[in-house]
Amino acid sequence: MLYDRKIFEKILHDHIEMFNPEDIEEALERYNQALDGDVRAMLEVARIYRMMDKYSDSVHWFKEAAFLEDAEAMYELGNCYFEGLGLEENYPKAFHYYQKAAEKGHADGANNLADMYLNGEGVVADEKEAFYWFEIAASQNVVEAMFTLGIMCEQGLGIDADEEKAFQYYLQSAKGGYEDAQYRVGTVYLEGLLGQEKDIEEGLKWFGIASESHHIDSIYNLGFLYENGLGVPRNGKKALHYYKRAALLGDYQAKLNIASIYELGIDVPKNRKEAAKWRNAAMHQMHYLED
Numbered sequence: 001m002l003y004d005r006k007i008f009e010k011i012l013h014d015h016i017e018m019f020n021p022e023d024i025e026e027a028l029e030r031y032n033q034a035l036d037g038d039v040r041a042m043l044e045v046a047r048i049y050r051m052m053d054k055y056s057d058s059v060h061w062f063k064e065a066a067f068l069e070d071a072e073a074m075y076e077l078g079n080c081y082f083e084g085l086g087l088e089e090n091y092p093k094a095f096h097y098y099q100k101a102a103e104k105g106h107a108d109g110a111n112n113l114a115d116m117y118l119n120g121e122g123v124v125a126d127e128k129e130a131f132y133w134f135e136i137a138a139s140q141n142v143v144e145a146m147f148t149l150g151i152m153c154e155q156g157l158g159i160d161a162d163e164e165k166a167f168q169y170y171l172q173s174a175k176g177g178y179e180d181a182q183y184r185v186g187t188v189y190l191e192g193l194l195g196q197e198k199d200i201e202e203g204l205k206w207f208g209i210a211s212e213s214h215h216i217d218s219i220y221n222l223g224f225l226y227e228n229g230l231g232v233p234r235n236g237k238k239a240l241h242y243y244k245r246a247a248l249l250g251d252y253q254a255k256l257n258i259a260s261i262y263e264l265g266i267d268v269p270k271n272r273k274e275a276a277k278w279r280n281a282a283m284h285q286m287h288y289l290e291d
Contacts, residue, residue: 005031008045015052034061039070046076055086066097071104078112091122102133107140114145118157127158138169146173147181154194163194170194174206182210183218190221190231200231211242220246220254227257227266236267247278255282 008031012024019027027048033041046061059080065073078097081090095116101109114133117126131152137145150169153162167188173181186206192198204225210218223242226235240261246254255278261268262275 005035011052011054012048018051034064037068039065039068039073042068043070043072043076046073050085055080057086059086066100069104071101071106071109074098074101074104075106075109075112078109082112091116093122095122102136105140107137107142110134110140111137111142111145114148118148118152127152129158131158138172141176143173143176143178143181146170146176147178147184150181150184167194167196174209177213179210179213179215179218182206182213183215183221186210186218186221200225204231211245214245214249216246216249216251219249220251223254223257227261234267236261236265239266240268247281250285252282252285255279255285 005028009024009028012019012027027045030041030044030048034045042061042065046058046065049055049058049061059077062073062076062080066077074097078094078101080086080094081097082094083089095113098109098113098116102113110133114130114137116122117130117133119125131149134145134149134152138149146169150166150173152158153166153169155161167185170181170184170188174185183206186203188194188196188203189199189206190203204222207218207221207225211222219242223239223246224230225232226242227239228234240258243251243254243258243261247258259275259277259279259282260266262271262278264270
């Protein structure tokens with residue numbers, strides 16, 4: 001059944017809302033190539049099945065490609081076992097496939113393998129081994145790995161604590177576009193942490209960069225700095241702008257701060273009605289979380 005082109009074609013047409021006629025023709029061509037042993041085509045067919053939520057069929061083709069020693073297929077199988085997609089969740093098997101992918105030079109496989117060593121998932125926790133594989137992943141430009149190395153160096157996990165090295169990993173990750181690292185670098189400059197000089201302007205810059213990717217804590221911090229005039233002239237209107245963005249993303253405290261700005265009239269006219277609206281929204285969110 002898995003090797004029947006007509007069945008595959010029918011499944012594609014059953015999901016016509018996802019594919020136009022050209023997409024279907026290309027998918028069928030990839031299917032034929034997969035049947036002929038083309039590993040790249042096998043991966044594409046597996047991903048097409050996954051797009052249609054046909055996870056067990058997707059796993060089949062990832063296994064076919066992994067049997068042919070393809071590192072990307074091994075990595076994808078690791079994800080399937082880790083998340084329980086198309087087969088039963090199995091951390092030891094996820095570890096096995098991440099390890100095989102990592103040993104073949106797969107960067108994300110190395111990062112996920114390191115995560116499993118760090119968290120003791122499918123293997124006995126080993127911080128030194130985790131650090132080793134995070135370094136491998138970071139050397140291949142995995143920004144998440146750089147960020148985790150920063151945490152490990154800061155906290156002394158798998159290596160002696162080293163604030164300067166921690167900061168450099170955070171900065172490297174931030175420059176690579178990782179939002180959590182951008183927020184961390186902003187915090188380091190804002191508070192003068194990890195041996196760095198306090199530099200509120202630089203902190204603002206990094207919070208601003210992270211906010212462009214809708215990083216909620218960075219957006220909140222920008223509001224807080226403008227509300228209180230920390231490193232910038234106080235500006236209630238700008239504070240409201242950032243707090244409202246954070247509130248829309250679900251930040252409870254931002255809603256309370258909006259209410260406070262309207263109650264006190266910080267660079268905006270006092271508005272008790274708006275203040276009550278935002279305070280009630282915060283209370284509603286709190287009660288919802290408690291339930």
